Amino acid sequence: MPTQETPDGPAIELRGATKRFRSSSGGVHTAVRDLDLTVDSGEFVAVVGPTGCGKSTTLSLVSGLEPPSGGEVLVHGAPVGGIPEGVGYMFQTDAVLPWRSVLDNVATGPRYRGAGKREARAKAREWVERVGLGGFESYYPHQLSGGMRKRVALAQTLVNEPSILLMDEPFSALDVQTRGLMQDELLRLWSGTGTARGAAVVFVTHDLEEAVVLGDRVVVMTAGPATVKASFDVPLERPRDAEEIRLTPEFLDIYREVWESLREEVQITRERGADRAA
Structure with missing residues (x-):
């Protein structure tokens, strides 16, 4: 299956992007302020920052789910004025439909985009196989483990052939071993052949280890x-094994460097929380 064609230039650009929300008390809350970020086509960028700092809001701006209050957000050079073509979004909570089988869950995207039932199911079957769920096509979500549901959610996203993949803590609810397996699965699909290859990825996580394991670059937010x-x-060679790479001196060096920057922001957030509680 060929990789989706994308225009030249950066896949994602945020230029002085700001997002303000009206709070329940009638005030204004600024979630993101003067944010500049560029992500190239084919680049895997992991984003870390303190809890509640605005990481997910950044993804919402790129996806078109929220308009910026100021600044610019561009996808493939065009201002975002709605949900851009070619953007896939994988949320922390999976979006599998409990009344549909694995196969029909994955086929939902192609059907929504106008594919016939036979074509949609054929594409879905291919991706069910790719994410390691061959033989489970007729199962329903309640019959699957948490890791298997995440594989369904990954197939749901990739079957639509995105050129940009936004991932908001997609593996955070999994146990440590299953999370490692899903990290390897994501790297395999992203760096292998087919439509996942070459996608620009923005991966939001609270787990700094996960960020370093996956990313070409780790962005620290205030x-x-x-x-x-x-x-x-992240100067770690690819392909990477999610478990083995953690044991290398190179991994520990970059982890320490990023943590020195991130730790200050985590401490600021903790102090703010203590002040509010006082």
Whole structure:
């Protein structure tokens, strides 16, 4: 299956992006402020930052689910004015439909985009196989483990052939062993052949280890309102084994470097929480 064609230039650009929300008390909450971020086609960028700093809001701006209050958000050079073509979004909570089988869950996207039932199911069957769920096509979500449901959610996203993949803590609810397996699965699909290859990925996580294991680059965001504090290239060769790479001196070196930057923002968030509780 050929890789989706994408225009030249960055896949994602945020230029001075700001997002403000009206709070329940009638005030204004600024979630993201003066955010500058560029992600190239084929680049895997992991985003870390303190809890509640605005990481998920950043994904919402790129996906078109939220308009910016200021600044610009561009996807493939075009201002985002709705949900852009070619953007796939994998949420922390999976979006599998409990009344549909694995196969029909994965076929939902192609059907929504106008594919006939036979074509949609053929594409879905291919991706069910790719994510390691061959033989489970007729199962329903309640019959699956948490890791298997995440594989369904991954297939649901990739079957639509995205050129940009937004992932909001997709593996955070999994146990440590299953999370490692899903990290390997994502890397295999992203760096292998087919439509997942070459997609620009923005992967939000609270887990710094996960960020370093997966990313070409780790972006550290400030305590809210979020803006980019620092960006670190990850000099680890690909392909990577999610478990083995954690044991290398190179991994520990980049982990320590990023943590020195992130730790300050985590401490600011903790102090703010203590002040509010006082």
